[in-house]
Amino acid sequence: MTIDYQADAVDPGELDEDPILELGKWYEMARGSGDMLPEAMSLATVSSGGVPSVRIVLMRGFDARGVEFFTSYDSPKAADMQVNPKVSLAFHWKPLYRQIRIEGTAARLDPTESKIYWDTRPHGSRLAAIVSTQSAPVDTWEELANQVTVLEKEYPEGSDVPLPDTWGGFRVAPTRFEFWLSRPSRLHDRFQYDPVEGGWSITRLQP
Numbered sequence: 001m002t003i004d005y006q007a008d009a010v011d012p013g014e015l016d017e018d019p020i021l022e023l024g025k026w027y028e029m030a031r032g033s034g035d036m037l038p039e040a041m042s043l044a045t046v047s048s049g050g051v052p053s054v055r056i057v058l059m060r061g062f063d064a065r066g067v068e069f070f071t072s073y074d075s076p077k078a079a080d081m082q083v084n085p086k087v088s089l090a091f092h093w094k095p096l097y098r099q100i101r102i103e104g105t106a107a108r109l110d111p112t113e114s115k116i117y118w119d120t121r122p123h124g125s126r127l128a129a130i131v132s133t134q135s136a137p138v139d140t141w142e143e144l145a146n147q148v149t150v151l152e153k154e155y156p157e158g159s160d161v162p163l164p165d166t167w168g169g170f171r172v173a174p175t176r177f178e179f180w181l182s183r184p185s186r187l188h189d190r191f192q193y194d195p196v197e198g199g200w201s202i203t204r205l206q207p
């Protein structure tokens with residue numbers, strides 16, 4: 001069975017000159033689309049040895065400075081970004097038949113900014129982030145759960161849990177965007193934003 005997925009057409013004249021504002025419009029649409037995790041995005045990094053790696057992270061904010069997510073600073077992805085801060089992001093919103101790709105340069109958030117987000121996280125998630133060395137091997141799940149139980153005595157529910165220096169945010173300062181939407185007969189429509197003096201150029205791309 002062939003399914004001819006398609007999104008509503010986009011009039012190029014209605015695209016915002018600022019891709020971050022266009023991202024905001026599409027993200028709002030995604031939030032209202034029934035997509036269970038509209039903030040989920042793929043993050044691609046490249047290791048010091050040139051090996052690419054991709055995984056899902058949750059977008060936690062965006063503004064003129066870029067797109068933010070939070071993670072472990074001792075994770076493999078953080079090690080990749082330490083040596084090669086050039087990364088790529090992709091949102092795919094299935095109910096909308098739309099995708100946004102972003103290329104950019106990742107930099108750590110200031111710890112004071114990370115602490116503001118850290119304090120909004122559920123208590124258990126903060127303790128779990130402290131005990132976990134992300135992507136390091138572990139023998140049993142209980143091993144980590146026990147460490148959380150021990151930590152709960154030090155930091156009971158409602159207490160201030162300090163931000164560990166092994167955890168925080170990254171902001172991806174964008175250098176290119178591509179907005180993609182599915183159209184009939186796979187004659188898809190794509191709009192690429194590239195930086196130019198004082199703003200962005202928009203180029204329509206073939207499917």
Ligand SMILES: Cc1cc2nc3c(=O)[nH]c(=O)nc-3n(C[C@H](O)[C@H](O)[C@H](O)COP(=O)(O)O)c2cc1C
Pocket residue numbers: 037040053055056057058059069070071072075076077078134135
């Ligand atoms: C829906 C979903 C959301 C996720 N969100 C995050 C996130 O916001 N931050 C994070 O560090 N990992 C998140 N993960 C886990 C990552 O995909 C990945 O497994 C983990 O960060 C380790 O990646 P690394 O070994 O490449 O550093 C998420 C996974 C899924 C499936």
